[in-house]
Amino acid sequence: MTSTPPVTLDDVRDAAARLKGVAHRTPVLRSRTLDARVGAEVYLKCENVQRIGAFKFRGAYNAMSRLTPEQRAAGVAAYSSGNHAQAVALAARELGSHAVIVMPEDTPRSKRAATEGYGAEIVTYDRYTGDRAAIAQAVADERGLTLIPPYDHPHVIAGQGTAALELLEEVGALDALVAPVGGGGLIAGSATAVKGLSSDALVYGVEPEVGDDTRRSLAAGQRVAVPMPRTIADGQAIEIPGEITFEINKRLLDGVVTVSDDEIRDAMRFAFERLKLVVEPSGATGLAALLTGRLEQVPRRIGVIVSGGNVDAGRFAELCGG
Amino acid sequence: MTSTPPVTLDDVRDAAARLKGVAHRTPVLRSRTLDARVGAEVYLKCENVQRIGAFKFRGAYNAMSRLTPEQRAAGVAAYSSGNHAQAVALAARELGSHAVIVMPEDTPRSKRAATEGYGAEIVTYDRYTGDRAAIAQAVADERGLTLIPPYDHPHVIAGQGTAALELLEEVGALDALVAPVGGGGLIAGSATAVKGLSSDALVYGVEPEVGDDTRRSLAAGQRVAVPMPRTIADGQAIEIPGEITFEINKRLLDGVVTVSDDEIRDAMRFAFERLKLVVEPSGATGLAALLTGRLEQVPRRIGVIVSGGNVDAGRFAELCGG
Numbered sequence: 001m002t003s004t005p006p007v008t009l010d011d012v013r014d015a016a017a018r019l020k021g022v023a024h025r026t027p028v029l030r031s032r033t034l035d036a037r038v039g040a041e042v043y044l045k046c047e048n049v050q051r052i053g054a055f056k057f058r059g060a061y062n063a064m065s066r067l068t069p070e071q072r073a074a075g076v077a078a079y080s081s082g083n084h085a086q087a088v089a090l091a092a093r094e095l096g097s098h099a100v101i102v103m104p105e106d107t108p109r110s111k112r113a114a115t116e117g118y119g120a121e122i123v124t125y126d127r128y129t130g131d132r133a134a135i136a137q138a139v140a141d142e143r144g145l146t147l148i149p150p151y152d153h154p155h156v157i158a159g160q161g162t163a164a165l166e167l168l169e170e171v172g173a174l175d176a177l178v179a180p181v182g183g184g185g186l187i188a189g190s191a192t193a194v195k196g197l198s199s200d201a202l203v204y205g206v207e208p209e210v211g212d213d214t215r216r217s218l219a220a221g222q223r224v225a226v227p228m229p230r231t232i233a234d235g236q237a238i239e240i241p242g243e244i245t246f247e248i249n250k251r252l253l254d255g256v257v258t259v260s261d262d263e264i265r266d267a268m269r270f271a272f273e274r275l276k277l278v279v280e281p282s283g284a285t286g287l288a289a290l291l292t293g294r295l296e297q298v299p300r301r302i303g304v305i306v307s308g309g310n311v312d313a314g315r316f317a318e319l320c321g322g
Numbered sequence: 323m324t325s326t327p328p329v330t331l332d333d334v335r336d337a338a339a340r341l342k343g344v345a346h347r348t349p350v351l352r353s354r355t356l357d358a359r360v361g362a363e364v365y366l367k368c369e370n371v372q373r374i375g376a377f378k379f380r381g382a383y384n385a386m387s388r389l390t391p392e393q394r395a396a397g398v399a400a401y402s403s404g405n406h407a408q409a410v411a412l413a414a415r416e417l418g419s420h421a422v423i424v425m426p427e428d429t430p431r432s433k434r435a436a437t438e439g440y441g442a443e444i445v446t447y448d449r450y451t452g453d454r455a456a457i458a459q460a461v462a463d464e465r466g467l468t469l470i471p472p473y474d475h476p477h478v479i480a481g482q483g484t485a486a487l488e489l490l491e492e493v494g495a496l497d498a499l500v501a502p503v504g505g506g507g508l509i510a511g512s513a514t515a516v517k518g519l520s521s522d523a524l525v526y527g528v529e530p531e532v533g534d535d536t537r538r539s540l541a542a543g544q545r546v547a548v549p550m551p552r553t554i555a556d557g558q559a560i561e562i563p564g565e566i567t568f569e570i571n572k573r574l575l576d577g578v579v580t581v582s583d584d585e586i587r588d589a590m591r592f593a594f595e596r597l598k599l600v601v602e603p604s605g606a607t608g609l610a611a612l613l614t615g616r617l618e619q620v621p622r623r624i625g626v627i628v629s630g631g632n633v634d635a636g637r638f639a640e641l642c643g644g
């Protein structure tokens with residue numbers, strides 16, 4: 001007897017119905033050069049051109065669309081200095097709610113401005129003395145807000161899975177899907193969609209070398225923590241997998257591979273120069289795994305989630321200009 | 323009585339039939355942010371993801387597809403250190419021909435390598451003492467090659483017009499089309515397609531401020547030269563319009579506006595950060611004209627040809643990283 005999984009293919013389909021006409025149905029790109037380099041047919045699902053520039057909008061919107069009218073009217077809270085902040089801010093605006101985002105004081109002005117641009121209220125804390133989760137929870141409790149977690153929630157995971165679902169609907173069955181792993185929401189949702197549609201397709205996650213908490217956890221059979229990783233892939237700087245995401249990933253993933261920061265930079269440059277696409281470091285890890293030949297198997301038809309493109313021109317120049 | 327134009331809508335349609343399955347049918351992108359900034363519906367035709375990274379493949383291939391079997395077997399020649407070089411090289415490979423490309427000795431290694439990568443032979447000359455057109459003609463004469471001009475040829479112009487034709491087929495009638503002007507091939511082909519399909523649509527060209535030879539020529543009613551322009555928009559560093567392109571543009575254009583190098587950089591940054599698209603300086607001039615409000619009229623539905631994306635990561639960092 002097996003227990004019911006926390007997220008099913010039907011949950012992903014339901015999320016897709018909620019996101020219809022709200023999230024972009026992002027394009028799938030192909031490249032002759034990439035196919036030749038990898039020795040496979042590669043299908044790039046371009047979530048870098050998703051609203052707010054990353055897949056995160058899917059999960060945040062799906063979770064918030066399920067709140068009661070009272071909860072929406074009271075508002076939501078989230079802690080993030082990255083894509084989840086903008087995702088929650090935009091989803092709140094779309095749903096007629098109000099978002100309070102907890103960010104470190106030293107968050108770059110551009111990220112703060114983007115989040116405020118969607119109408120969110122920012123509460124800052126000192127990164128060196130404050131605990132952001134506790135602060136966000138305190139703000140939420142005090143003001144009666146619902147906390148929207150960045151990955152460890154079934155509705156968030158189901159929303160993130162809709163990118164893979166769209167990819168399969170558009171190009172048909174794949175032999176493998178590759179996606180970045182941070183807290184594990186994107187890969188858990190993707191694996192739920194892919195394995196639900198064709199159980200023999202392979203699903204691989206990709207982590208930065210120094211942030212391989214999911215790889216280690218899978219090897220140990222339980223969640224293990226790593227020291228806070230220092231990597232350019234800021235979307236994947238996570239110490240320990242989520243509880244729900246790990247439960248799903250333990251069942252469904254065929255493997256997690258790692259890539260170095262230099263390999264990520266090379267993949268960003270490849271995307272820029274050959275694909276004419278702007279991809280942020282975390283968004284390039286799937287591509288990096290393919291370009292470095294890191295997968296154990298390279299089957300014929302491979303999908304890759306290019307998960308985000310939020311890197312400004314100055315930061316890109318620092319990372320890839322040399 | 324009017325004379326027959328050198329290129330007609332039927333010529334563009336014929337070119338489109340020849341390019342089918344060979345050139346990419348490039349995507350048309352939209353952006354809520356861009357629409358809000360411009361106050362119009364903007365349709366971006368993304369020739370930066372065309373084969374060789376620019377629209378130039380369309381014209382070169384169309385012209386070369388019309389050579390006799392003997393001419394193809396003998397081979398072709400071209401002079402260019404930029405996108406036309408790669409366009410002729412790739413078209414030659416696709417058509418089973420052989421290309422000799424005349425380039426300055428100091429052409430960046432990456433551009434040379436890209437052209438050689440398509441199987442072309444490179445002949446170099448000293449930029450300060452040699453006349454590239456004369457050298458290319460001499461090479462062509464000596465070896466029995468057909469010279470493929472970069473813009474001033476009816477088949478090249480008809481080929482370049484296929485991007486606008488595809489755009490109109492995909493999104494329906496436009497109120498205006500905006501495209502970069504270098505030698506004038508792209509805008510002449512685009513205007514032929516657009517005005518042929520709906521005679522009251524406006525067609526605007528965009529030149530770099532210091533390279534406004536077409537703008538001045540239109541004002542003078544005849545081709546006038548400017549000093550060789552120093553601009554980051556290297557694809558538009560042209561001293562005088564082509565004869566055939568000017569004849570067409572004189573009849574069909576509603577205006578030519580200019581943009582500065584700084585405005586081009588801003589447009590490249592906007593494309594990078596908001597659209598997640600890599601656009602080379604010349605390719606960004608149409609977008610720059612819209613973002614700076616340079617058009618006299620801003621009608622409701624505006625198409626823009628984003629003509630190329632060949633800028634490497636290091637050069638982009640130099641231009642836009644500061």
